Structure formats: C-alpha cells, structure tokens
Amino acid sequence: MCAMASLSDNLNSPSPTSQIQILNINWFQKQPHGNDEVSLTMNITADLQSLFTWNTKQVFVFVAAEYETPKNSLNQVSLWDAIIPTKEHANFWIQTANKYRFVDQGSNLRGKEFNLTLHWHVMPKTGKMFADKIVMSGYRLPEEYR
Amino acid sequence: MDWQGQKLAEQLMQIMLLVFAVVAFTAGYILGSFQTMIQIYAGGVVLTTLITVPNWPWFNRHPLQWLDPSEAEKHPKPQLQPVNSKKKSAKK
Numbered sequence: 043m044c045a046m047a048s049l050s051d052n053l054n055s056p057s058p059t060s061q062i063q064i065l066n067i068n069w070f071q072k073q074p075h076g077n078d079e080v081s082l083t084m085n086i087t088a089d090l091q092s093l094f095t096w097n098t099k100q101v102f103v104f105v106a107a108e109y110e111t112p113k114n115s116l117n118q119v120s121l122w123d124a125i126i127p128t129k130e131h132a133n134f135w136i137q138t139a140n141k142y143r144f145v146d147q148g149s150n151l152r153g154k155e156f157n158l159t160l161h162w163h164v165m166p167k168t169g170k171m172f173a174d175k176i177v178m179s180g181y182r183l184p185e186e187y188r
Numbered sequence: 189m190d191w192q193g194q195k196l197a198e199q200l201m202q203i204m205l206l207v208f209a210v211v212a213f214t215a216g217y218i219l220g221s222f223q224t225m226i227q228i229y230a231g232g233v234v235l236t237t238l239i240t241v242p243n244w245p246w247f248n249r250h251p252l253q254w255l256d257p258s259e260a261e262k263h264p265k266p267q268l269q270p271v272n273s274k275k276k277s278a279k280k
Contacts, residue, residue: 043209043229050217096220167222 047097048169060088060160078151080144087135094129101126102163109156153185193247201240208232
C-alpha cells in the first residue's frame with residue numbers, strides 16, 4: 043500500500059518557478075586567513091506548490107551559489123535553506139541576507155561570475171524522495187573588495 | 189477450530205486485508221488524503237481480526253470424528269512390558 047502511494051508520486055508532473063534577485067552586496071572582504079568572503083542580501087521568490095502530492099511530508103529547499111575557480115571546476119556554496127511544511131506555504135517570497143557564509147577556498151571571488159541554483163527535495167510520507175533544481179545564471183561579484 | 193475452519197480463517201484474512209488495502213489506497217488517492225488511507229486500512233485490520241481470530245461457530249462446521257468412548261472400551265490398549273535392562277558386555 044505504501045509502495046502504491048510512492049509510485050503514485052510519479053504521476054505528478056510539477057512545474058515550479060523561481061526568481062532570485064540580489065538586492066545588495068553588504069560587504070566583500072578577504073579574511074585574515076586569506077579566503078574571500080561576501081555577504082549579500084537576496085530577494086528569493088518561488089512557487090513550489092506543484093511539487094506537493096497527497097504523499098508529501100515536506101519540501102526542503104536551498105539556494106546555492108555555483109562558480110568555477112582554477113583549483114575547483116565546480117564550487118557550490120549553500121547560502122540559504124528552508125523547510126516548507128505544506129502546499130499553502132509553498133508560494134513565497136523572502137528578503138534575506140545569506141543564512142550561511144559565502145566563503146571561497148582562496149581569493150577568487152573578485153569579479154567572479156556565478157550561478158544561483160534553487161534546489162528542492164520533496165520528502166515523501168512513504169517511499170521515494172524526488173529532487174531537482176532551477177539554475178539561474180548571470181550574477182557577478184564586484185571587481186574590488188568593499 | 190477444526191482443520192477446515194483454520195483454512196477458512198486463513199483465506200478470509202488474506203482476502204479481507206487485500207480488499208481493504210485496495211479500498212484504502214483508492215479512497216486515499218482520490219481524496220488526496222494519506223490519513224484517510226491509513227484510517228480505512230486500520231479499521232479493516234480491526235474488522236479482519238474480529239472475524240478471523242476468535243473461535244466462531246462457522247470455523248467449527250467440520251468437527252473431527254473422535255472414536256466413541258463405548259467403542260474404545262471394547263478394544264483395550266495393549267499393556268506395555270517393562271524393558272529388561274541388559275548390561276552391554278565391554279570389549280576386551
């Protein structure tokens with residue numbers, strides 16, 4: 043019966059949408075240890091209602107910054123996350139500074155182009171968990187520290 | 189319960205649980221409520237238990253035919269002789 047409930051989730055074809063705006067670069071510095079760090083304020087909007095089924099316990103969502111450096115072909119830094127408990131909570135917007143620190147492994151962030159990806163994990167009441175993401179590109183950090 | 193009764197109880201349990209699982213899932217899916225599915229199935233388990241576990245009369249419709257006591261007296265059991273305990277001779 044639980045297997046049937048989980049299988050029925052495959053019948054759902056979700057159509058989530060999202061937008062992320064960077065409202066402000068609060069500060070951008072090189073730490074004493076030598077790593078770059080930036081603090082930014084974002085406006086995150088999303089409509090994740092179509093992800094919910096009768097078999098959904100909650101949706102875990104997070105925003106990650108993705109960029110390339112000479113040392114790492116892909117860097118992913120988690121900036122913010124939240125748990126969405128019901129479908130009614132899934133159409134939201136939030137204005138917030140990054141919840142988790144945006145720190146580089148090194149000092150590669152000046153003038154860096156990066157993507158912001160919104161990831162979600164649809165956690166079921168029983169059975170298989172589904173995960174996917176939306177990639178938003180075109181973001182760029184300032185050339186100089188401030 | 190007699191043998192036939194036990195077989196009937198087993199079959200009844202399997203069928204009832206299967207039917208309730210299908211009904212519960214269908215109702216839950218249509219109504220979009222996981223809770224409903226669980227509640228219908230739980231009710232089904234309780235009902236199935238009430239019908240198949242106790243020793244109801246319909247599980248005793250094929251009682252075993254034990255030998256009648258008066259007939260048994262005419263054929264007494266043979267008496268068992270006490271076994272002679274012979275000591276085994278040890279090998280030299």
